[in-house]
Amino acid sequence: MTPRYVRLHESGELARRAEAAAELSDPCRLCPRRCGARRLHGEIGPCGGGADAHVSAALLHTGEEPPISGARGSGTIFYFGCALGCGFCQNHQISHGAPPEAARVDDRALAKLMLGLAAAGAHNVNWVTPSHVLPAALRALDLAAAAGLSIPLVYNCSGYQTPEALALVDGVVDVALPDLKWLRPESERACGLRGDYAPNIGGILHSWFDAVGPLTLDDDGLAVSGLLVRHLVLPGNLSDTDLALALLEPLVAAGAGVSLMAQYHPPGGLRLPPPLDRTLTADEYYGFAYELRMQKPQIAFIQDLEAHGIYNPDFDTDDPFAPPETP
């Protein structure tokens, strides 16, 4: 199955999308903050986004859901920065603050990273938190497609997006991997989060489904297209998982995949208030896993409670997902 961005590259539409994204980035209104940063004039937005992308790590990731990682790994590119900036972010080392200059990559270097991951055997190119670096990511994708990149593109994002920015990747992305984080205003306040996420995430998820359709696997069980929604269950149900499952039910019935994640851990080095200072209990997770199962999803993933000890990246090391050394 030919990735969708290949056709857009051949028609010239991918280059036009990249130009339209750049136009949206100065003054910047690429994300719902619409902060107006002059990113093409040297300014860095509160998301860490500038004119070019900054990359923290590019690796074959074997810890994503099985249809994403496959046997050889997902060609994962972790971008610095994030427009949403959750206080409990599991990747907080790279999602907060100004990105280091040494991590800046120009479009050609970013295209080379994608091509290098494909040459290393990646089943897909997996952009992690790309929404604030969309202009650079699209330009680099266009260059990579010109050089023969032809594996599916996975768009792994928070769901904190504007309809305009999502329209720019409609037809570009093969597999959408957005988060559904929380839904109650009380949860947003408890987590110190932005108040414009919850009211919009339902519409964004439905727009993603319209763009990519039901989650579709090939004969080897690898995702080739479609929507897979991730929901990280938080302690004390600060993730509003009861409401999240209700919101997801029609999408599940239509064939969207769901990943119900138990891997929450308090990020190292941060002092978070209770209950965010601990991992999940069995009671907080398995009841929701059962509810999801009762929806009879075609494709769904649940985790063991011990997942928090496995999926706990350290981006200060060369291999962020290597198991910690035992003393």
Ligand code: SF4
């Ligand atoms: S993507 Fe970044 S620079 Fe652009 S509006 Fe959002 S926070 Fe501001």
